Amino acid sequence: MKHYWLMKSEPGEVSIDDALNARQQTVPWTGVRNYQARNFMRDAMQVGDGVLFYHSSCAEPGIAGLAEVASGPYPDDTQFDAKSKYFDAKATPESPRWMMVDVRALQKTQLLPLAELRAQASLEDLLILKRGNRLSITPVTPEQWRCIIKLLHK
DNA sequence: GCCAACGTTGGC
DNA sequence: GCCAACGTTGGC
Numbered sequence: 001m002k003h004y005w006l007m008k009s010e011p012g013e014v015s016i017d018d019a020l021n022a023r024q025q026t027v028p029w030t031g032v033r034n035y036q037a038r039n040f041m042r043d044a045m046q047v048g049d050g051v052l053f054y055h056s057s058c059a060e061p062g063i064a065g066l067a068e069v070a071s072g073p074y075p076d077d078t079q080f081d082a083k084s085k086y087f088d089a090k091a092t093p094e095s096p097r098w099m100m101v102d103v104r105a106l107q108k109t110q111l112l113p114l115a116e117l118r119a120q121a122s123l124e125d126l127l128i129l130k131r132g133n134r135l136s137i138t139p140v141t142p143e144q145w146r147c148i149i150k151l152l153h154k
Numbered sequence: 155g156c157c158a159a160c161g162t163t164g165g166c
Numbered sequence: 167g168c169c170a171a172c173g174t175t176g177g178c
Contacts, residue, residue, distance in 0.1 A: 035173090131171080134173085
């Protein structure tokens with residue numbers, strides 16, 4: 001069954017434009033160092049799952065485009081690179097700790113700001129709107145997905 | 155296994 | 167830059 005996700009990216013690192021301009025429109029979702037988020041990528045994501053591409057830690061946080069999961073899980077090589085800020089001394093190629101997927105950007109949309117998401121009663125249970133939520137990858141229900149797609153097309 | 159200290163996230 | 171909230175670490 002197809003699932004839906006919201007994935008945060010800092011536009012200063014990888015924006016929706018960067019992702020669309022990437023080779024074959026796919027970007028490796030590198031740098032996730034949170035077990036819950038990793039587990040979503042490793043255990044639950046399927047190629048073709050829908051992705052809301054969210055810009056975080058920026059002047060205008062919000063949903064900036066649509067994407068899809070483009071690969072199965074595989075090790076994030078930055079964990080083995082001592083020069084990377086994502087280096088993890090406890091990870092080895094034989095026993096990788098951090099897995100990621102590739103994400104294919106499909107389209108840039110009109111920005112749907114965080115404040116507008118908060119204004120929707122039907123999105124009150126959207127995980128990124130919950131108090132204190134910091135997860136960079138969160139599941140989205142089909143109902144929430146439909147609601148957001150509708151808002152994006154307004 | 156508890157829990158204090160510390161680090162990180164991310165909106166504002 | 168602030169700070170609330172949460173995750174991780176490590177001593178015990």
